[in-house]
Amino acid sequence: MTGTRSEKSKKWLLLSILPIMMMSVFSFEQSTYDLKTYCEKTFQLLENIMNQDFDSPAVICYEFENLSEFINETGAPFFIKGFSNENGIFIQSRNLLGVEFEQTLLHELMNVTLKNNLNIPPWFEEGVIIYITDELSGSKITPMKDVEHFTPSEADNNWELTSYSLGCLKKVTEILELE
Numbered sequence: 389m390t391g392t393r394s395e396k397s398k399k400w401l402l403l404s405i406l407p408i409m410m411m412s413v414f415s416f417e418q419s420t421y422d423l424k425t426y427c428e429k430t431f432q433l434l435e436n437i438m439n440q441d442f443d444s445p446a447v448i449c450y451e452f453e454n455l456s457e458f459i460n461e462t463g464a465p466f467f468i469k470g471f472s473n474e475n476g477i478f479i480q481s482r483n484l485l486g487v488e489f490e491q492t493l494l495h496e497l498m499n500v501t502l503k504n505n506l507n508i509p510p511w512f513e514e515g516v517i518i519y520i521t522d523e524l525s526g527s528k529i530t531p532m533k534d535v536e537h538f539t540p541s542e543a544d545n546n547w548e549l550t551s552y553s554l555g556c557l558k559k560v561t562e563i564l565e566l567e
Contacts, residue, residue, distance in 0.1 A: 423498060425444070427494055430498070434502075434520060443504065443505060448475075452481055469485055510540070511552075515558075534555075
């Protein structure tokens with residue numbers, strides 16, 4: 389991957405204007421989802437684990453037609469299946485992701501729900517989501533130790549992101565086990 393971490397971060401920051409640009413130029417499917425409607429069981433589990441009632445905000449999801457369009461228009465690297473920010477969820481095509489599409493959408497809907505209801509550190513948010521989805525069970529990658537100081541948008545590869553997510557999961561599991 390070329391470019392410095394700073395350059396990569398700048399490209400991701402440009403996503404704040406992406407929805408406006410996309411309306412007339414890019415090929416994507418736009419849908420609106422909320423976590424409670426999409427998967428009430430997961431929504432209830434999230435509320436139970438966090439011991440709090442949540443609003444389930446509706447969020448616009450931009451599903452890109454192909455991988456190259458997703459990469460070119462969002463600035464995200466090829467190994468990112470999807471991400472969310474204040475403008476919505478940006479996700480690779482369900483045709484490309486296959487069975488991982490629903491899991492990725494669910495993950496991002498939980499991100500949006502947590503961000504809109506709580507002010508928690510990103511590593512805690514990621515750990516809670518990985519705990520609920522169990523999406524990395526069986527992974528043999530070593531969990532990252534210093535997740536508090538890592539910025540996921542600066543990851544150089546999928547292994548680094550997985551290590552981060554597993555490190556977040558480890559910390560959250562330790563916290564939840566203490567209660």
